[in-house]
Amino acid sequence: MLRGRQHYFFNVEWLSDCTSDEREWIERCAKRDSRAQRWVFKHFFGLAMGIGLRYLSSKDMAQEVVNDAFLKIFDQLPQQLYTLKSFRGWMRTLVVHTAIDCFRKEKKNDLISGLNGYDDQFWTAEDASGNQSVAEILRLLDKLPSMWKVVFNLYEVEGYSHEEIAKMMHIPAASSRAYLTKAKQSLRKLITIQNRIN
Numbered sequence: 535m536l537r538g539r540q541h542y543f544f545n546v547e548w549l550s551d552c553t554s555d556e557r558e559w560i561e562r563c564a565k566r567d568s569r570a571q572r573w574v575f576k577h578f579f580g581l582a583m584g585i586g587l588r589y590l591s592s593k594d595m596a597q598e599v600v601n602d603a604f605l606k607i608f609d610q611l612p613q614q615l616y617t618l619k620s621f622r623g624w625m626r627t628l629v630v631h632t633a634i635d636c637f638r639k640e641k642k643n644d645l646i647s648g649l650n651g652y653d654d655q656f657w658t659a660e661d662a663s664g665n666q667s668v669a670e671i672l673r674l675l676d677k678l679p680s681m682w683k684v685v686f687n688l689y690e691v692e693g694y695s696h697e698e699i700a701k702m703m704h705i706p707a708a709s710s711r712a713y714l715t716k717a718k719q720s721l722r723k724l725i726t727i728q729n730r731i732n
Contacts, residue, residue, distance in 0.1 A: 551620045563608065564615040575604050581622065582629050588672065588687050589633035591680060595640070596633070603632040630692055634702050637684055674724045675717075682717035689714050 549557050556577070562570035582603060586596035606628050618624050675683050681703075688694045688702070689710070696714075700707040 547619045548616065549618055549621050551622050556621070560611070560621060561615065564611045566608070566612070571608055574607075578622075578625060582625065585626060585629045586633050588675075588691070589630070589637055589684055590640075591676075595636060599633045599636050600629065602636075603629040606632065626692075630688070631702070634684070634688075637680070638704065641680060670728075671721070674721055674728070677724060678717055678720050682713050682720065685710050685713040686717040686721075 549560065552560065559570050559573045559577070563574045579600065582600045583596060586599040586603075587593070590596045590599060603625070607625060610628075614624065675686060678686070684703070685699060688699045689696065694702070696707045696710040699705075699710040703710065
C-alpha cells in the first residue's frame with residue numbers, strides 16, 4: 535500500500551487519463567477486489583465495446599472479445615498498475631489485440647481474397663466533401679469487406695504501421711497497404727454516393 539502511494543505521488547503521469555475515483559477503483563481492482571473489478575468492467579465497458587465493434591461484424595463476438603480482454607486486464611493489472619501512464623490506452627491495446635486474434639480465427643481462410651472483392655470501376659470516384667461525422671464514417675466502414683475495415687482501423691484509427699499490421703494479421707505489409715488503399719477509395723465512393731442522395 536505505502537509503496538503504491540509513494541509511487542503515485544512521485545509519478546505525476548501515473549494513470550494521467552483517469553479521475554481520482556477511477557484511479558482508486560483501478561488500484562482496488564489490481565488487488566483483485568471483486569467489487570472493484572465489477573465497477574471497472576461496467577465503467578469502461580462502453581469504450582471497450584466500441585473498439586470491439588470496429589473490428590468484428592457481430593455484437594456477440596465483440597462482447598466475447600470484451601470479456602476476454604477484461605480477463606487479461608484483471609490478470610495483468612497487479613503487475614502493470616504502477617507503470618501505466620494511460621489506463622485507457624493500455625486497455626485499448628489489449629482490446630484491439632484480442633479483437634484481432636478473434637478476427638484472424640474467424641477469417642483464417644479468407645485473408646487474401648478480399649482484394650478482388652469489387653469491380654475496378656468502383657475506385658474511380660472523385661474525392662468526397664469530408665463533411666461526414668465520425669459516426670457516419672464508421673457506419674460506412676461496415677459496408678466494406680472485413681479485411682479492409684480492419685486494416686483501415688488499425689492504420690488510421692489506432693496508428694499502427696503497415697509492418698506492425700502485417701505481423702498482427704499474418705499478411706505481407708504490401709497487402710496491408712493494398713487493403714488500406716482499397717478501403718480509402720471505397721469510402722470516397724460511398725461518401726460520394728451518400729452526398730448525392732442527401
